[in-house]
Amino acid sequence: MSKVGVIGGGPAGCLAACTAALWSNDVTLIERNGKIGRKLLITGKGRCNVTNACPDIKGFISNVPVNGRFLYSGLYKFMTYDTMTLFEELGVPLKVERGDRVFPVSDKSSDIVDALYGYLKRSGVRVIFDTRVTDIKHDNNRFQVVCEGDKTFFFDRLILATGGASYGATGSTGDGYAFARALGHTVVELSPSLVPIESDDSCCKEMQGLSLKNVGIRILANRTGRTVYSDFGEMLFTHFGVSGPTILSATSHIRSVSPGQYTLFIDLKPALTEEQLDFRILRDFSEQTNKDFKNSLGNLLPSKMIPVIVERSGIDPAKKVNQITKSERLALVCLLKNFRIELTRLRPLSEAIVTSGGIDTKEIDPKTMESKLVPGLYFAGEIIDVDAYTGGFNLQIAFTTGFVAGNSQKDSRGERMFNIAIDGPGGAGKSSISKAVSKELGFIYVDTGALYRAVGLYCLRNGIKTDDTEAVTAALENVAVDFTYIDGEQRVTLNGEDVSEDIRLPEASMAASNVSAIPAVREFLLELQRKIAREKDVLMDGRDIGTVILPDAQLKIFLTASPEVRAKRRYDELIAKGKEVNFDDVLRELKERDWQDSHRETAPLKQADDAVLVDTSDMTFDEVKETIIRLYEERKNG
Numbered sequence: 001m002s003k004v005g006v007i008g009g010g011p012a013g014c015l016a017a018c019t020a021a022l023w024s025n026d027v028t029l030i031e032r033n034g035k036i037g038r039k040l041l042i043t044g045k046g047r048c049n050v051t052n053a054c055p056d057i058k059g060f061i062s063n064v065p066v067n068g069r070f071l072y073s074g075l076y077k078f079m080t081y082d083t084m085t086l087f088e089e090l091g092v093p094l095k096v097e098r099g100d101r102v103f104p105v106s107d108k109s110s111d112i113v114d115a116l117y118g119y120l121k122r123s124g125v126r127v128i129f130d131t132r133v134t135d136i137k138h139d140n141n142r143f144q145v146v147c148e149g150d151k152t153f154f155f156d157r158l159i160l161a162t163g164g165a166s167y168g169a170t171g172s173t174g175d176g177y178a179f180a181r182a183l184g185h186t187v188v189e190l191s192p193s194l195v196p197i198e199s200d201d202s203c204c205k206e207m208q209g210l211s212l213k214n215v216g217i218r219i220l221a222n223r224t225g226r227t228v229y230s231d232f233g234e235m236l237f238t239h240f241g242v243s244g245p246t247i248l249s250a251t252s253h254i255r256s257v258s259p260g261q262y263t264l265f266i267d268l269k270p271a272l273t274e275e276q277l278d279f280r281i282l283r284d285f286s287e288q289t290n291k292d293f294k295n296s297l298g299n300l301l302p303s304k305m306i307p308v309i310v311e312r313s314g315i316d317p318a319k320k321v322n323q324i325t326k327s328e329r330l331a332l333v334c335l336l337k338n339f340r341i342e343l344t345r346l347r348p349l350s351e352a353i354v355t356s357g358g359i360d361t362k363e364i365d366p367k368t369m370e371s372k373l374v375p376g377l378y379f380a381g382e383i384i385d386v387d388a389y390t391g392g393f394n395l396q397i398a399f400t401t402g403f404v405a406g407n408s409q410k411d412s413r414g415e416r417m418f419n420i421a422i423d424g425p426g427g428a429g430k431s432s433i434s435k436a437v438s439k440e441l442g443f444i445y446v447d448t449g450a451l452y453r454a455v456g457l458y459c460l461r462n463g464i465k466t467d468d469t470e471a472v473t474a475a476l477e478n479v480a481v482d483f484t485y486i487d488g489e490q491r492v493t494l495n496g497e498d499v500s501e502d503i504r505l506p507e508a509s510m511a512a513s514n515v516s517a518i519p520a521v522r523e524f525l526l527e528l529q530r531k532i533a534r535e536k537d538v539l540m541d542g543r544d545i546g547t548v549i550l551p552d553a554q555l556k557i558f559l560t561a562s563p564e565v566r567a568k569r570r571y572d573e574l575i576a577k578g579k580e581v582n583f584d585d586v587l588r589e590l591k592e593r594d595w596q597d598s599h600r601e602t603a604p605l606k607q608a609d610d611a612v613l614v615d616t617s618d619m620t621f622d623e624v625k626e627t628i629i630r631l632y633e634e635r636k637n638g
């Protein structure tokens with residue numbers, strides 16, 4: 001059982017957090033935006049090409065030109081079909097399109113984002129929004145995560161999933177690289193990948209907006225004459241140069257472009273050999289012998305391209321096609337098969353679909369995603385120096401590495417903490433007995449009331465009326481309550497701040513009483529209480545601990561006493577405090593409260609079927625304590 005921190009709420013961070021939570025860890029995800037998945041939302045032009053239906057690992061890796069082999073064991077654990085199954089199970093039906101690209105049937109990336117958020121909530125991950133991490137330190141096997149606004153969090157394990165450094169408005173500004181560097185990691189130089197390419201050739205501007213569907217592209221290194229990349233498919237002319245899937249993919253192979261370094265050749269008719277194309281042009285010309293050359297190419301080329309081709313061919317635009325010579329025609333064939341554009345430079349990193357470079361894969365264990373330099377530190381997603389072609393491969397890399405990093409947090413498998421649940425009516429002595437037993441057994445006594453007081457305090461501080469169910473429910477999004485234990489003493493933090501003293505103020509108690517009647521608050525705190533119980537040997541007392549909060553507790557006790565005995569104890573207490581009270585009034589009030597407690601709508605007082613009834617009517621305090629300790633020892637020893 002560990003306290004796991006995940007930095008970054010992109011696809012990698014979300015899957016890492018949910019998977020780590022499956023192993024009963026206490027997981028907190030910190031995201032600088034007010035929502036998860038800002039970049040995910042704009043993927044696939046808002047449709048989200050969530051993965052590629054590529055069924056085998058080798059095939060997948062052939063689409064990962066940078067450090068693909070690093071993914072072998074990860075893909076073995078979480079492949080493309082695992083991503084598809086996951087989203088279908090999360091309620092997002094998927095479809096497969098051309099090139100095995102997988103999209104949600106709805107064509108809405110927001111469905112993928114919402115599904116991930118639902119998964120986070122269901123997994124019990126604590127998500128902290130609007131919090132930018134500014135520094136990470138590693139000391140005494142703990143990670144100290146410092147955030148803007150002086151919030152600090154401590155974790156046993158940390159997963160860095162801050163993404164790359166492109167499309168900074170989405171939150172991915174490359175912060176994680178600096179953290180990793182400060183922790184001793186090497187960051188391979190960053191460069192844009194899957195990015196458009198600029199050209200000074202005016203033809204691009206002339207043809208801007210024109211998309212060519214089935215063309216061949218080839219990029220030649222001018223100095224060596226070597227083809228560095230060739231592909232077939234779609235490309236696009238823009239006001240600054242060229243873009244589209246084939247061009248973007250080419251940039252996975254060339255980390256930089258400078259003027260005079262590379263030339264792009266476009267084969268506009270890749271399905272035809274030069275002879276076949278010449279034959280085709282001859283046929284076209286013979287069908288329109290009296291047309292001017294400039295008007296004869298309509299069957300062969302898109303209209304935006306015709307003026308450019310006519311100009312480059314060197315043939316007089318007004319020449320009748322029946323007068324075009326064979327050499328002019330062969331030059332035209334050559335032009336159509338090798339349309340040439342000099343490339344100038346890549347568009348900047350900020351416009352890249354993917355950041356090339358990142359944490360050196362040699363410093364990461366590919367089986368776990370754990371740093372080889374800093375134990376307990378893990379990496380997931382685009383921050384790692386791995387990048388792929390378009391087609392859903394990059395998101396799959398985020399999901400695979402996220403899953404592996406999360407799945408590596410399985411410390412506590414098989415070791416169950418011992419939980420004791422003590423319920424019972426008011427006046428049975430639950431809290432004093434619970435504190436004494438916890439102390440004797442070395443258990444953590446969880447003061448569940450403190451959690452409600454922390455939520456109440458948040459509302460007070462933020463001007464939220466504690467009896468306004470809707471407002472309090474909405475505010476829960478921004479509340480993170482936690483316990484820490486210093487020398488066995490329970491401390492309570494609210495959004496990273498220690499509020500152990502403030503929650504004792506009378507107004508916080510009043511607020512707590514109001515918010516505890518709100519079902520959403522009870523549900524919200526339920527998961528936290530369960531998490532603490534998964535993490536540590538705990539003793540909790542209340543009125544629904546054994547029935548609702550910890551139904552799996554190994555020892556459940558229903559601590560009670562006759563109304564008369566409980567009223568007598570209460571009466572003696574009040575008299576000792578100098579209050580003037582009448583025993584019959586105390587007894588009547590107690591009976592009224594018993595009735596209300598067992599009939600209230602939210603969390604009624606009820607003895608769990610498997611709870612041991614301990615009637616303390618004729619027992620001393622020490623006898624009750626010893627009885628509970630004996631019951632614990634019997635259960636513990638089987």
Ligand SMILES: Cc1cc2nc3c(=O)[nH]c(=O)nc-3n(C[C@H](O)[C@H](O)[C@H](O)COP(=O)(O)OP(=O)(O)OC[C@H]3O[C@@H](n4cnc5c(N)ncnc54)[C@H](O)[C@@H]3O)c2cc1C
Nearest residue numbers: 008010011012032043044049133163171381382392394395
């Ligand atoms: C326009 C565009 C379209 C794309 N389309 C596709 C596609 O269709 N298919 C595909 O496979 N890939 C696509 N990609 C690539 C894909 O989006 C990324 O590879 C993927 O999002 C990487 O996931 P990640 O979780 O590693 O990082 P990100 O998605 O970048 O998430 C990182 C998160 O960390 C948070 N963060 C960063 N720094 C901090 C900090 N200091 N403190 C707290 N939080 C922080 C960020 O706010 C962000 O939410 C596209 C990319 C772009 C830009």
